[in-house]
Amino acid sequence: MQPLCNARIETLRLSEHLQAFYPQIVDDFKLICSAPIRQQASIGGNLVNASPIGDLSVFFLALNAELTLNSPSKKRKISLRNFFKSYKQVDIQIDEWLDEIHFQCPEALRISFEKVCKRTHLDIASVNSAMSLVLHENQFKQIHIAVGGVAAIPLYLHKTSAFLRDKKISLSLLQQALDLAQTEIYPLSIIRHSW
Template identity: 30%
Template sequence: MKKFDYYQPQTLKEAFSQMEKLIGRAQYIAGGTDILVRIKQRAIQPEALVSLRGVSTLSHISHNGGSSLGSMTPMRSVERDPVVAQEYPALAKAVSLLANPQVRNVATIGGNLCNAAPSADCAPPLLVMQATLKLQGPGGEREVPIDKFFNGPGENCMEPGEVLTHVHIPEKANHTGMAFLKVGRVAQDIAIVNAAALLVMDKKKCVECRLAVGAVAPVPLRLGNVEKLIDGEEIGPELLDRVSQMVEQAVSPITDVRSTEEYRRIMSGVLIKRAIQQALENID
């Protein structure tokens, strides 16, 4: 592995200042579970890494009219947070299936999103929960809806020098149920397909449906056209079959070392159907 300089600023101001000195030659590092592997593989060769681990303001979870997750919060902390488990069980489930406890102690929610992998497990639940991402750089702050954050495999909308500071999840409505499902070669492997569903119900009628899938398109995908099929309807077997078929037509998977295009396409419909069924069972 090529040698590189390592900096650990204690504030965002220090981090931005350091990056300005190293512009074009350095990258930010969060937990390091992905970027260090890429450096070892020589996929990237930065001259320096600027760690955000020392910036304490990025490692907190707060709950007040929704929840705010600092981007440097370890996945294990998200998994164990009682409010996340109670209010946002789809996210808690997604985090619990990420790799293993040792990795979750180090990996961060910000890193999982900023890597912009189509298979990122946190993306589908945050998409259906309509999370907003707070970005900050030398030029100031801005907020980006999560469905506008991903540009392509490994690409996001952040400008040079910007960092993701917080993930904000809106407070959920009454009578809401949600679910996350994943298919991998083993339970904690990189997803072959993952999916999330969120339903807001009024008795037997669905008044709002949000669906998302991952690993079946260049970016984690919100299924807006499929959602329209469910909004305002009672959910039964025939409707679910139509939804499953429509999902298969909406995705654009590829064949790679983990799976085939055909299997991913079929399983995307299957997982969305199952996620809707589980969300119905989880209505609060």
């Protein structure tokens, strides 16, 4: 099997393994570019492009992914959370390439992916978000939240995710989490988003 980072976006969309805990992936990922592009574009290329509204960036941030970077002289691992440095800048050296993407898939894992754009298909996002979680007895045992289009980089919501972890779901808790999330985002003023 080819490494995930070299896989095409369409391969990810049709993955039976991912469909097991994220059945909506087949439909949700139709919102990621056009079908011909999904057949050609690689997952790794989407990540290394480092767009602040990269759909796969927020998806893999929400999966708490770790990357393996390779070079002729060494191999190193880096959390995707730490990979994005600033606008369109990533922590990769001139002689390195993205070799692997790793993430855990506990049996109870559930994922949500949302994208807001001007057109239903073929469009870049105005904003996007992804969340993965594991619930046990109405309590967040694991939760990771990522958003795009609200900062110079695809953004993992560290404080909000940590705040929700190990707490029971309630409307009050979710309102507090929304308030906290507002303190973590730094929307950019981009003309494209105001069309």
